[in-house]
Amino acid sequence: MIIGNGSIAKVLDDREDLVYFASGVSNSLCTDENEYAREITLLKSVNSTQHIVYFSNLGVYYKKDRYTQHKQFIEEYIRNTFNSYTIVRVEVLEWATTPTTILNYFKTCIKEGTVPPIQDTTRYVLGLSEFKYWLSLIQSGVRNEMNILGRRMTIEQIYQEVKQGKL
Numbered sequence: 001m002i003i004g005n006g007s008i009a010k011v012l013d014d015r016e017d018l019v020y021f022a023s024g025v026s027n028s029l030c031t032d033e034n035e036y037a038r039e040i041t042l043l044k045s046v047n048s049t050q051h052i053v054y055f056s057n058l059g060v061y062y063k064k065d066r067y068t069q070h071k072q073f074i075e076e077y078i079r080n081t082f083n084s085y086t087i088v089r090v091e092v093l094e095w096a097t098t099p100t101t102i103l104n105y106f107k108t109c110i111k112e113g114t115v116p117p118i119q120d121t122t123r124y125v126l127g128l129s130e131f132k133y134w135l136s137l138i139q140s141g142v143r144n145e146m147n148i149l150g151r152r153m154t155i156e157q158i159y160q161e162v163k164q165g166k167l
Contacts, residue, residue, distance in 0.1 A: 084142055
């Protein structure tokens with residue numbers, strides 16, 4: 001079963017032994033508490049005896065914003081509620097269509113002829129084939145957490161690859 005219809009849900013291969021929960025808050029800048037509550041309510045409707053695959057964010061290791069606090073809360077809820085689960089943490093998805101992702105933000109800036117601020121930091125950029133490879137290894141009936149990294153890139157490298165049409 002696949003719950004959701006966004007960038008992650010659209011690329012998943014449905015499996016009878018898993019419930020893919022790909023219907024979370026997708027905008028890391030979200031301040032609408034209703035969006036966070038919607039995800040919690042939907043998650044609570046999933047039978048806790050089923051193996052859930054939840055898509056989280058690598059930011060749980062280094063960010064302190066509302067979005068990340070929510071991801072940490074959901075991860076802990078899953079650990080405490082579900083008999084078996086896989087928490088999958090990702091960061092920048094090459095195929096994501098959400099306008100607020102860094103890739104799409106850069107594409108918009110380039111299209112509009114503006115130069116975005118470039119932070120002196122890195123992100124992990126994940127391609128679709130690598131993402132699908134790791135998901136194919138998920139085993140139901142266990143408790144598992146996966147960090148799927150992709151390529152470690154500076155923000156400047158990401159911007160340059162977007163400008164060159166590589167991302």
